[in-house]
Amino acid sequence: MSKVISLQEAAQLIHDGDILGLGGNVLHRAPMALVRELVRQNKKDLKLVKTAGAMDVDMLCFGGCVSSVDAGFISYESEFSLAVHYRKAVESGEIMGNEHACYTVISALRAASYGVGFMPVKGLVVSDLIGVNDYFLRIQNPFTNEMVTVVKAICPDVAVIHVQEADEEGNARITGPLFEDVLFSRAARKVILTAEKIVPGSLFSSGMKKADIPNFLVEAVVRAPRGAAPCSCFGCYDIDRKGIIGFKALKDREALGGHLLSLEYGDHKGYGGSL
Amino acid sequence: MMESKNRVCDTMVCAMARMIRDGDNVFHGVSSHMPMVAVLLAKAMHAPKAVHLNIPGGVDPVLRKLQKYTSAGPELLEGSKSYFPLMEVFDLSMRGGLDVAFLSGVQFDVWGNVNASVIGDYKKPKVRLPGGAGSAVLIPTAKRAIIWRTKHDQRTFVNQVDFITTRGNVDKIVTPLCIFKMENGEMVLDTIHETSSLEEVRENTGFPIKYSRIAYTPLPTKEELSALGRIDPGNYRNIEF
Numbered sequence: 244m245s246k247v248i249s250l251q252e253a254a255q256l257i258h259d260g261d262i263l264g265l266g267g268n269v270l271h272r273a274p275m276a277l278v279r280e281l282v283r284q285n286k287k288d289l290k291l292v293k294t295a296g297a298m299d300v301d302m303l304c305f306g307g308c309v310s311s312v313d314a315g316f317i318s319y320e321s322e323f324s325l326a327v328h329y330r331k332a333v334e335s336g337e338i339m340g341n342e343h344a345c346y347t348v349i350s351a352l353r354a355a356s357y358g359v360g361f362m363p364v365k366g367l368v369v370s371d372l373i374g375v376n377d378y379f380l381r382i383q384n385p386f387t388n389e390m391v392t393v394v395k396a397i398c399p400d401v402a403v404i405h406v407q408e409a410d411e412e413g414n415a416r417i418t419g420p421l422f423e424d425v426l427f428s429r430a431a432r433k434v435i436l437t438a439e440k441i442v443p444g445s446l447f448s449s450g451m452k453k454a455d456i457p458n459f460l461v462e463a464v465v466r467a468p469r470g471a472a473p474c475s476c477f478g479c480y481d482i483d484r485k486g487i488i489g490f491k492a493l494k495d496r497e498a499l500g501g502h503l504l505s506l507e508y509g510d511h512k513g514y515g516g517s518l
Numbered sequence: 519m520m521e522s523k524n525r526v527c528d529t530m531v532c533a534m535a536r537m538i539r540d541g542d543n544v545f546h547g548v549s550s551h552m553p554m555v556a557v558l559l560a561k562a563m564h565a566p567k568a569v570h571l572n573i574p575g576g577v578d579p580v581l582r583k584l585q586k587y588t589s590a591g592p593e594l595l596e597g598s599k600s601y602f603p604l605m606e607v608f609d610l611s612m613r614g615g616l617d618v619a620f621l622s623g624v625q626f627d628v629w630g631n632v633n634a635s636v637i638g639d640y641k642k643p644k645v646r647l648p649g650g651a652g653s654a655v656l657i658p659t660a661k662r663a664i665i666w667r668t669k670h671d672q673r674t675f676v677n678q679v680d681f682i683t684t685r686g687n688v689d690k691i692v693t694p695l696c697i698f699k700m701e702n703g704e705m706v707l708d709t710i711h712e713t714s715s716l717e718e719v720r721e722n723t724g725f726p727i728k729y730s731r732i733a734y735t736p737l738p739t740k741e742e743l744s745a746l747g748r749i750d751p752g753n754y755r756n757i758e759f
Contacts, residue, residue: 268573269548269590294604295548295573295590295651318648320549321757322587325648333646340646342635342683344654345547346608365612366655371682375640419592420574421603477592484587 245411246464250510253435253465254280257401259287260310264352264431265299266404267471268422269320270482273299274405274437276470276510282306283503292352292399293317294345294423298474298487301326305499309338313378313397315345323487342372347394349423351378354396356429367392402431404456405471407478409438413461414447414454419477421455428456437467439479466513524737526694527552527756528746529711530666532738534620534692535559537664538568542617545571545607545660547651550589552666553620555746555755562745571616575603586754608652611659619660621653622667625679628705628725630688632657632665633679640681650683658686665691668758672724694759695719697735704728709735 254277257263267273278299281289288310291300295316303309305328317329317340333340343351347364354362363384373379378395404424409415415436417424428434434456441464447454470476473486493499534556538544542565546553557570558581570578573590576598585591595601602610610616624647625633634653638644657663663686667674670693690708691698696719699708707729710719720727738746746755 270588271574271591314649316548316649316651318549320588320590321551321754330646334643336642339641340636340643340649342640342649344650344656345604345652346655349605349608364655366608366659368658369682369685370654371640372635372654420595422574423605426605475591481585482587 246413246458246461247411247441248463248465250276250280250437250465250467250513253277253437253463254284256433256435256463257281257286260289261400262290262292262397264399264402264427265291265293265296266402266422266424266427267299267474268420269295269297270474270487271420272405272422272471272476273297273474274403274470275299275472275474276467277403277435277437277465278302279503279506279510281308282499283507292348292397294348297326298490301328302490304328304332304338305496307496311339311341313341313343313348315343315348323491327491341376341378347379348397349426351394351397352423352426352430354394355398356426360396361393362396363391363393365391397430399427399431401433401435402427403435403437404428405437405467405476406456407439407476408442408446409436409464410442410444410447410458411464412444413458413464414444415456415461416447416452416454425455428460433462434460435463435465436461437465437470439468439470439476441466468513524713525756526711526713527759528738528743529713529735530692530694531556531559531746531755532742533697533735534664534666535563535742537690538565538618540565541567543569543571543610543615544618544620545611545616545656546589546620547573548588548590550620551754551757554584554589555750556620558749559742559745562749563742571602571607573604575601577602584750584752584754586752586757608655611656614659616656616660617662619652619656619663621657621663621665623650623653623665623683625674625676626665626667626691626705627676627679629685629703630700630705631679631682631685632688633681633683635681635683637680654684657684657688660687662689663687664689667691667693670695671722675722676724695722706730709733711735712737
């Protein structure tokens, strides 16, 4: 059965207050088309989860859609510098910046994927992060009596992952770095895929290069060519510098609204906003 | 700073490269052009058997082209023979198998505490920094954590950090003025770059400078500079300046 739906319908599957896992890493394969649609639909109180986020997190913060961000690192890299909207929103107290080490996000997602409530993390020993965050605790290893830090499981209500290829049933193949996306697909309650291409399922069954994410874990598939733009999508396109700089130059929410309106037709047609 | 024909970014990158030993497993993360170039330089010079690990997961990538905007892009996987992504690099470090991790931060104190998190109150900070990324688990578990920071002033090298993101196995700290080393739990001066001076390091450091001898950071050699030209023709090692 086909799980292909429109971008607007996919965004409607994400509810105010949801814990939302975002696929990709910094400016690579971020699910930007769906992120833009979430802002257009004026979502509120989203709790974002990512190891290292950039424009996706920054845009959702700018749009007023976010109440907390659990991440190890939120910034564009060297060339495009800081995630200003995330930063301002945390500094004003509008958003809670829950700092992790990238590894504690991974450990928290592993806990969810293993079906346990927490995960020991070896490296986190001397850190003020342990005391100020209620998702870290120091406990005794019951076998050796040594102290160990544990991180609370993070089970995203929804993970949104942009992939190069998916079939109508939701089998998806990622080309290039997987980042934490396969783990996200196992840890989340619901997985929504946006895909550069909808491919026939026979592509996976006829060869031995199988899908990384199996259809039974997937709720919905959206055809979204250039769905990661202006971020990069390996094998399809590199970053669109103009798109990133244009977004970073937007002054206020009104300007953001105009920007998103100008990309709406392309996003909804499945052209990711660059046509 | 004094005039010199040597650029500080080259002095720093060459110093970082020389800290890598042949056979070391070495990791760098996001926003890390200088360490990325340093690893490639070390492998081209004295440490061909060093193992280059990174976020996209390419082991020892042969890079066709570096990217200006990222040190975590797919090009780091494309030219490699095997896949060993970030989560496995972390696992490797936890079980004691990571020799060198290159990390940064915003504030450092004499006790080797690193702050990459916040200035002010954590819940409503005066400045929300990007975050320590892997630092909080890698600095305590990698055998040697090497810090680089392209700012050296009294707001960066402070008496006491505002917030301890982590503390652990910091070995060296490379700045535009000098190299510090950790010795008996204290940050002490290791070498001064020829473009700087003891006075300049003192004036720009928020804690008293301790040293056992005055030594200067070795200059980049002709061979290193020519290798740098090949590895990083776009000069991205200078992007943070």
